[in-house]
Amino acid sequence: MEASFHSYDLQFKTPAGTSRGVLKSKTTYLLHVKYFEKEYIGECALFKGLSADSELEYEDKLHWVCKHINEDKDYLIDSCKEFPSIQFGLEQVFLQIENKKSGLFFKSDFIHGNMGIQINGLIWMGDLDFMREQIQNKIEQKFDCIKLKIGVNWEGEYSILKSLRKEFPAHKLEIRVDANGGFTFEEAPKILEQLASLQIHSIEQPIKAGQIELMADLCKISPTPIALDEELIGKFSLTDKEILLKKVKPQYIILKPALVGGFKGSKEWIDLAKNYKIGWWITSALESNLGLNAIAQWTATLNNSLPQGLGTGGLYANNFPSNLEVRGDRLYYNL
Numbered sequence: 001m002e003a004s005f006h007s008y009d010l011q012f013k014t015p016a017g018t019s020r021g022v023l024k025s026k027t028t029y030l031l032h033v034k035y036f037e038k039e040y041i042g043e044c045a046l047f048k049g050l051s052a053d054s055e056l057e058y059e060d061k062l063h064w065v066c067k068h069i070n071e072d073k074d075y076l077i078d079s080c081k082e083f084p085s086i087q088f089g090l091e092q093v094f095l096q097i098e099n100k101k102s103g104l105f106f107k108s109d110f111i112h113g114n115m116g117i118q119i120n121g122l123i124w125m126g127d128l129d130f131m132r133e134q135i136q137n138k139i140e141q142k143f144d145c146i147k148l149k150i151g152v153n154w155e156g157e158y159s160i161l162k163s164l165r166k167e168f169p170a171h172k173l174e175i176r177v178d179a180n181g182g183f184t185f186e187e188a189p190k191i192l193e194q195l196a197s198l199q200i201h202s203i204e205q206p207i208k209a210g211q212i213e214l215m216a217d218l219c220k221i222s223p224t225p226i227a228l229d230e231e232l233i234g235k236f237s238l239t240d241k242e243i244l245l246k247k248v249k250p251q252y253i254i255l256k257p258a259l260v261g262g263f264k265g266s267k268e269w270i271d272l273a274k275n276y277k278i279g280w281w282i283t284s285a286l287e288s289n290l291g292l293n294a295i296a297q298w299t300a301t302l303n304n305s306l307p308q309g310l311g312t313g314g315l316y317a318n319n320f321p322s323n324l325e326v327r328g329d330r331l332y333y334n335l
Contacts, residue, residue, distance in 0.1 A: 002034045003066035005044070005059075010288055010316045017125030018149050018180050020049070026286050029062060031089045033069060033097070040096040043291035044089030045258035050285075052234040052259070053083045061086060077264065081236050088262035092294045103293060103323070110300030116330030117300055119311040120176060121146040128156045135164060143329040145174040145201075145307040151182020154191065161198055170199035174307070181208035181230060188218055196223035202252055205229045216248045225251035229283075233259050238268055245276050253278055254309070256285040263298055270302070283309030289322035296324060296331055 009027050016023040029044040044062065046053055054061075061083050068076060073094050080086040095105040109115040121138030123131055123146055131148070138146050150157045164175065177200055183191055188206045195203060202225040207214060209230040219226050228250045235241045245253075253273055255266045266282070273280045282299045284292050296310055310331050313324050323334045 001069045003031065003069035005029055005031045005062045005066060008288070009318075010286075011318050012315055013317045014124075016315065017152070018178075020180050023286075028288055028291070029058075029085075029089070030290070031062070031065070031086075031093060033093045035097055038102065040093050040102055041290055042089035042092030042096075043258075043287055043294070044086045045285055045287040045291045046085045047259065047285050050230070050233065050259065051085055052236075053085050058083070058086075065090065077262070081261070084236075084261040084265060085258045087265065088258045088291070091262040091264065092291070095294070104297075105294045106297040106301050108297070108300045111297060111333050113333055113335050115300065116327065116332045117296060117310060118145070118307045118329055119326070119331050120174075120307045120309055121329065122309070122311055123148040125149045125152055128153075128160060131157075131160055135160070139168070139173075141328060144172075145176065145329065147176040147178055147309065149180065150177045151179040154183075154187075158194060161195075161200070165198045174201045175199075176201045176204070176227075178204040178229070179206045181205050183207055185211065185214045185218070189221065192218070192222045192224045192226075200224055202227045204254055205231065209233065212244070212247055215250075219248055219250050225279075227252035227254050229254040229256075232269065236261070238272075241269060242272055245272055245278060249276070250278060253280045254283050255280060256283050257295055257298070258285040258287060258291060279306065280304070281306045281308050284312045286312060286315065288316065289313050289320045289324060293322060293324055296333070 007027055007029050009025050011025050012023060029046055031042040031044055033040050046058060048055060065086060077087050077090050092105060096102055121143035123134045183206050185207050204227045206218060206226060232253060235244055253269060255269055257263055257266045260266055260269060270280055281304060284295055292313055299308055311326055313322060325332050325334050
């Protein structure tokens with residue numbers, strides 16, 4: 001096998017707003033492996049400012065991976081434990097090699113076009129008119145579940161949620177919100193009460209990650225189910241993962257393979273979540289269509305009935321061609 005890599009700057013069609021700032025572009029890395037005259041690509045979806053991967057050492061680690069690509073697969077992946085996005089890229093390459101087909105990672109009815117994965121409609125932050133426009137578009141596309149990014153202008157965001165719930169009761173529209181750590185611990189209890197009054201399905205990461213005791217307190221008293229997202233990043237060992245879930249006792253966890261150690265790392269979280277009766281779903285980490293395709297194929301094998309966060313393929317102006325297509329509120333694989 002011969003390996004190389006290069007970076008690729010994905011450009012957002014429309015700037016994407018979160019409580020951490022506005023995203024206009026995202027740099028990702030593509031790992032190319034040539035094996036018996038065929039080339040396979042894995043996306044090492046580094047998320048600068050969020051990934052646990054060391055940005056200063058990132059390209060050095062990729063050079064090391066390319067140099068040692070003929071080593072044992074499990075050894076290579078385990079050697080990148082502190083570079084979860086590289087683990088994710090390596091898994092993609094080896095899965096394609098095992099399946100002897102570029103772009104084929106997992107076999108299921110999904111890749112035969114016989115099933116779709118239900119997804120949530122993602123509403124980015126922006127001015128209130130822009131958020132309302134996005135919501136209207138998702139409703140017209142027949143989404144039964146939408147997720148709103150919140151945490152910048154709560155008064156305005158709460159007003160939108162109230163008007164939305166007035167028009168669409170909970171049995172007709174599931175609403176999730178994602179604060180990306182945008183609230184303080186002092187603000188959170190009141191906001192969680194307000195969300196509960198609107199029958200909001202769940203809130204992702206109401207306060208910043210790393211405040212384990214405070215997050216545990218919120219999960220204990222919150223009338224709105226809490227989902228951990230950024231809180232999972234940087235937990236490399238099974239022991240650390242279990243300690244977190246036992247301590248915080250969240251209602252849900254959100255799994256982004258590129259941020260938590262690929263499919264292997266995500267599966268460890270899922271098994272622990274099942275043991276502790278914690279719900280979960282899969283979300284992309286703003287990968288290109290290359291990584292998103294791998295995540296979608298894997299998600300289809302998990303038989304999770306909750307809407308997944310995989311509708312990000314249309315975000316970029318310079319994305320790669322893809323077999324994935326969103327129809328209504330489902331993600332399909334076109335043959």
